[in-house]
Amino acid sequence: MQPIISISNLSKIYDGGVKALDSVDLEIRPGEIFALLGPNGAGKTTLISAVCGIVTPTSGTMAAGGYDVIRDYKKARKMIGLVPQEISTDTFETVWATVNFSRGLFGKPRDATYIEQLLKDLSLWDKRDAKIMELSGGMKRRVMIAKALSHEPDILFLDEPTAGVDVELRRNMWNLVRGLRERGVTIILTTHYIEEAEEMADRVGVIRGGEIIVVEETVAIMRKLGKRQLTLTLTDAMDAVPDSLAEWELELADEGHQLVYTFDANDESTGIPSLLRTMSDLGIGFADLDTSKSSLEDIFVGLVHEEPAPEEETAA
Amino acid sequence: MNVRGVWALYSFEMQRTWRTLWQSIVTPVITTVLYFVVFGSAIGSRMEDIGGVDYGAFIVPGLMMLSLLTQSISNASFAIYFPKFTGTVYEMLSAPMSPSELVMGYVGAAATKSIMLGLIILATANLFVDVRIEYPLAMIVFLVLTAITFSMFGFIIGIWADGFEQLSFIPMLIVTPLTFLGGAFYSINMLPDLWRTISLFNPVVYLVSGFRWSFYGEGDVSIGLSLGITAIFLLTCLGAIIWIFRTGYRLKE
Numbered sequence: 185m186q187p188i189i190s191i192s193n194l195s196k197i198y199d200g201g202v203k204a205l206d207s208v209d210l211e212i213r214p215g216e217i218f219a220l221l222g223p224n225g226a227g228k229t230t231l232i233s234a235v236c237g238i239v240t241p242t243s244g245t246m247a248a249g250g251y252d253v254i255r256d257y258k259k260a261r262k263m264i265g266l267v268p269q270e271i272s273t274d275t276f277e278t279v280w281a282t283v284n285f286s287r288g289l290f291g292k293p294r295d296a297t298y299i300e301q302l303l304k305d306l307s308l309w310d311k312r313d314a315k316i317m318e319l320s321g322g323m324k325r326r327v328m329i330a331k332a333l334s335h336e337p338d339i340l341f342l343d344e345p346t347a348g349v350d351v352e353l354r355r356n357m358w359n360l361v362r363g364l365r366e367r368g369v370t371i372i373l374t375t376h377y378i379e380e381a382e383e384m385a386d387r388v389g390v391i392r393g394g395e396i397i398v399v400e401e402t403v404a405i406m407r408k409l410g411k412r413q414l415t416l417t418l419t420d421a422m423d424a425v426p427d428s429l430a431e432w433e434l435e436l437a438d439e440g441h442q443l444v445y446t447f448d449a450n451d452e453s454t455g456i457p458s459l460l461r462t463m464s465d466l467g468i469g470f471a472d473l474d475t476s477k478s479s480l481e482d483i484f485v486g487l488v489h490e491e492p493a494p495e496e497e498t499a500a
Numbered sequence: 501m502n503v504r505g506v507w508a509l510y511s512f513e514m515q516r517t518w519r520t521l522w523q524s525i526v527t528p529v530i531t532t533v534l535y536f537v538v539f540g541s542a543i544g545s546r547m548e549d550i551g552g553v554d555y556g557a558f559i560v561p562g563l564m565m566l567s568l569l570t571q572s573i574s575n576a577s578f579a580i581y582f583p584k585f586t587g588t589v590y591e592m593l594s595a596p597m598s599p600s601e602l603v604m605g606y607v608g609a610a611a612t613k614s615i616m617l618g619l620i621i622l623a624t625a626n627l628f629v630d631v632r633i634e635y636p637l638a639m640i641v642f643l644v645l646t647a648i649t650f651s652m653f654g655f656i657i658g659i660w661a662d663g664f665e666q667l668s669f670i671p672m673l674i675v676t677p678l679t680f681l682g683g684a685f686y687s688i689n690m691l692p693d694l695w696r697t698i699s700l701f702n703p704v705v706y707l708v709s710g711f712r713w714s715f716y717g718e719g720d721v722s723i724g725l726s727l728g729i730t731a732i733f734l735l736t737c738l739g740a741i742i743w744i745f746r747t748g749y750r751l752k753e
Contacts, residue, residue, distance in 0.1 A: 198753060236594040239753050258502065258596035266594050272587030276519065281512075288508025289595045331591070 186250070187211035188339060188370050189235065194244030196230050196394075204230040206394040208244070212339075217361065217371045219381035219402075221484050222391035228374040229269060231391065232341045236266045248339060262290060265337035269344045269374075271324045273316045279303065280312040283330045290335035299334065305360065306330050322353045329360070340364060342373040346380060358384055378484050382406075390484060405483060412477045414445040414456060419469040426466060432459050443470075505597045509605025510612075513579055517613050524575075525617055528567050532621045535563055536628045539685060550687050551718050556629035561712040562684025563625070564618045568643070569650050569679055569704070571617050573671045576610035576654030581661050584750075593752060599745035603655065610651035611644070618643055632715065638723075639714035645730050646707055652737035659750050678704045683712075688720045703729055 189212035196205040204227045212218050222228050233239035235246050237257055246253040251260040274282045283299055303309040306326045311319060316327060325345070332340060342361070346354040354377075361371055361384060375381055381388050382402065389399040398405065421440035432455060435444045447454045463470070517524045540556035547555035583589040592602055625631055633639050661667050682688075682704030688696050699705050700721075710726025713719035719726060744751065 233753075236590075238590055238593045240748050258598070261594060261596040264594070266590065268587070268590050270587050272590060274588055275586065276516075281515070285508055285512050286591060288511075289505050289591065289597065291502045291504045291596055293504065 185213055188214040188249055189372070190245075190247045191231075191235070192245045194231070194234060194246060195242045196227075196234060196239060197242045204394050205234070205241070205244075208391075208394070208396050210389060210396055210399065212370060212372060213387075214338075214370055215365065215368055216386040217365055217373070217384050219385035219388045220372065220374045220391060221378065221381055221388055222374070226391045227394040228391055229343055230394075232266070232343050232372070232374065236264055236341060237261060262335070263338045265332035265335065265340045267325075267328050267332045267340070267342045267345055269347065271321065271328060273324055273327055275317040276315060278313050278315055279308055279319075279327055279330070282316060282327065283334050286331040287334040292335045298336070302330055302333055305363075307356070322349050325349060326353075329357075333364075337369065339370045339372070342371065344374055344376065346375065346377060354380075406477075411446050411448060412454075412475060414447065414459075415474045415476070416443045416445070416463075416470040417441060417472040417474075418443060419471050422468070426468075428466060429459070429462060502595075502597055502601050505595060506601050506605045506608075509592075509597075509602070510609045513606065513609030514612065516579075517609075524613060525620065528571055528617055529620055529624055532563055532567060533624055533628075535559070536625060540628055550690070551716065553716050553718075554629060557625075557631050558687075558712075558716075559685050560622070560625045560629065560631050561715050562679070562682075562708050564621050564643075565646065565704070565708050565711050566676070566679045566684050567621055568614050568618050568646055569675050569707075570671045572610055572614040572647050572650035573654035573657060573675060574667070575613050576607055576651040577658035577661065577667050577671075578654075579606050579610055580655055580658035581664075581667055584658070585664075589751070599742070602745075603652070603741055607648060607651040607655055610654060611647035614647040614651065615643055618647070634717045635714045639711070642707075642711045642714055642726075642730070645734060646711070649730060649734040649737055652734070652741060656737060656740050656744065659744055675704075678702050679708070683708045683720055703733060706730065 189210070191208055191210040194205055194208040194210075195203070197203050206227075208227075208231060210231075220228050220231070230239055234241045235248065235253055237253065248260040249263045251257075251263075253260045274285075277285070280299070280303075283303065284294065287294070287299065300309065303312055306329060308323065308326055308330060311323060316324060319327065329342075329345070345361075346357055349357065358380070361373070365371055373380075373385070385402050387400065388402050388405060390397050415437070417438075418441055422436065423440060425434045425436060425443070432445055435446075436442070437444050445456070445459060447456070536556065536559075539559055545556075549555065550558045580589075583592060597605075622631065657667065657670050681699065682702045683699070684704075688699045688705060688709075691699060706721055706726045706729035709719035709721045710723055710730065713723050713726065743749070
C-alpha cells in the first residue's frame with residue numbers, strides 16, 4: 185500500500201545548533217490513526233511542523249499524497265489539516281467567520297451546509313455567532329479542529345489535541361477522531377496521554393532526541409514489549425526473598441506483605457505453576473493473588489529512559 | 501493561483517476595517533480635519549499663496565501623503581504582526597498559498613484601506629478649501645503606487661517587529677518626521693540652499709512633490725524623478741519581501 189505520508193532522512197537543526205530531528209524515516213498508511221509519542225522536546229512538534237510547512241527542514245524529503253511537501257507544496261498542503269498544540273485563534277472573530285475563512289484560505293468554495301454540519305458535529309453550532317474570546321478553552325480547541333477540518337483534508341495532524349481538556353470532552357474528541365477515520369481521514373496525533381494512543385491508535389511511533397526509535401502496531405508493541413505481573417499477598421510478611429525462590433527474581437513490596445513476579449506473557453512457560461509449587465513446599469502461604477499487564481505508558485517510559493546504544497554498535 | 505485564498509485573506513482583513521471603523525478611518529479623518537483647522541484656517545489665512553496656490557489647498561496633497569504613508573505602514577504591519585503575536589500565523593504558513601498570494605492578500609487590503617482613507621481626506625479637505633486636480637490619472641497612479649509601496653514597507657516592519665512598540669517606532673519616529681520635513685506643509689524651494697540640498701536626501705520629498713504636481717501641475721522636483729524614486733522604493737520593498745519568504749526570516753524556523 186502506498187503511504188499517504190512519506191518522510192525520508194529528515195533532519196532539522198535550529199539556528200542555536202539544537203538538533204530537533206535526526207534522519208527521521210517514517211511512513212504513514214492511508215486511513216490509519218498514528219500516534220507519535222515522546223517526551224517534551226523529543227521533536228514531535230518539529231516533525232509535524234516540517235510536514236505542514238511551518239518549519240524549514242535542514243535536509244531530507246517529505247511527501248503527502250505523493251506530492252513533495254517543498255516542491256508541490258500547494259497540492260500537498262491542500263490535503264493536510266493541522267491542529268497545533270497551542271490554542272491560537274482570531275480572538276475577535278466569530279466562530280462562523282473564522283471557520284469559513286480557513287476554508288477559503290485553502291482554496292475551497294464556500295459551503296454553508298458542510299460548515300454547518302461540521303459545527304454541529306463539534307457541538308459548536310449554538311456558538312456560531314459568538315466571538316471566540318467568549319468561548320471556554322475546550323470550545324476554542326474545538327474551533328481549531330473545525331478550522332483544520334473546514335477544507336475537508338485527507339490528512340489531519342493533531343498536536344496534543346486533548347491537552348487541558350476535561351474527561352468528557354476528551355471522550356467526545358476520541359469519538360470524533362474515530363468518526364473521521366471511518367470517513368477515510370488519516371490521523372496523526374501526538375499526545376502525552378498514553379491512554380489516548382492505546383485507546384485509539386492503529387500504530388504508534390516513539391520519538392526520542394529527534395530520532396524515531398520504534399514504529400509498531402499498537403497491539404504488536406503491547407504484545408512484544410508488554411510485561412505481566414503476578415502479585416501475591418502473603419499471609420505472613422517476610423524480610424527477604426528466600427534463596428530457593430531466586431530463579432524467579434521476585435521483588436518484595438508493601439513492606440514484605442507482597443511478592444511481585446514479573447514475567448513475559450509471550451513465553452511458552454510463564455513459570456507460575458512451579459513458583460506456586462515451590463512456595464507451597466516452603467510453607468509460604470498467600471491470601472490473594474492478582475495479575476496485571478503493563479500499559480503502553482509503562483512501555484513508553486521504558487523506551488524513552490532506555491540508554492541509547494553506543495554509536496559503534498548502532499552503526500554496526 | 502489560489503484566488504479564493506487571496507480573496508479570503510483580503511476580505512478577512514477588510515472585515516477588520518469595518519469592525520474597527522473608528523480606529524481605521526474616523527480617527528485619521530478627525531486628525532486631518534484638525535490639521536486643516538490649525539494650518540489651513542487659523543495659520544493658513546495669514547500665509548501667502550505658494551506658487552499661486554492658496555496655502556490651505558497647498559497642504560492637501562502633503563496631508564494626504566502623510567496619512568497615506570503612516571496608515572499604509574500601520575495597516576500592513578499590524579495585519580501581519582497580529583497573527584504572529586497570537587500564533588494564528590501557523591494557518592497562513594500551512595495554507596496552500598504562495599508568498600506572492602499572501603502578500604497580495606495582506607498588502608492589497610492594507611493599500612485599499614489607505615487609498616479609501618486618502619480619498620476620504622480629499623473629500624473632507626474639499627469642505628474647507630477649494631482643491632483642484634490637474635492630472636487626476638497621475639494622482640490616482642501616485643496614490644495607488646504609494647499605498648502599495650508603503651503597505652509593503654509596513655508588511656516588512658510587521659515581520660521584523662518583536663513587540664507592539666516596534667510597530668509604531670518607524671511610522672512615528674522616522675516616517676512622520678520625514679514627511680513633515682519632506683515638504684508636506686511647505687515647498688522645499690522656500691528653504692535656504694543648504695537645507696534644500698539636505699532635504700533632497702529625504703525620499704518623502706519626491707513622493708510629496710510628485711503627488712502635489714498631480715494636483716497643481718508644479719512640484720519641488722521633476723515628475724520623472726518623483727516617479728523614479730517611488731519605483732525604486734517599491735522595488736526595494738519587493739526585493740526585501742522576496743528575501744523574507746526565501747529565507748523564512750522571522751516567519752519560519
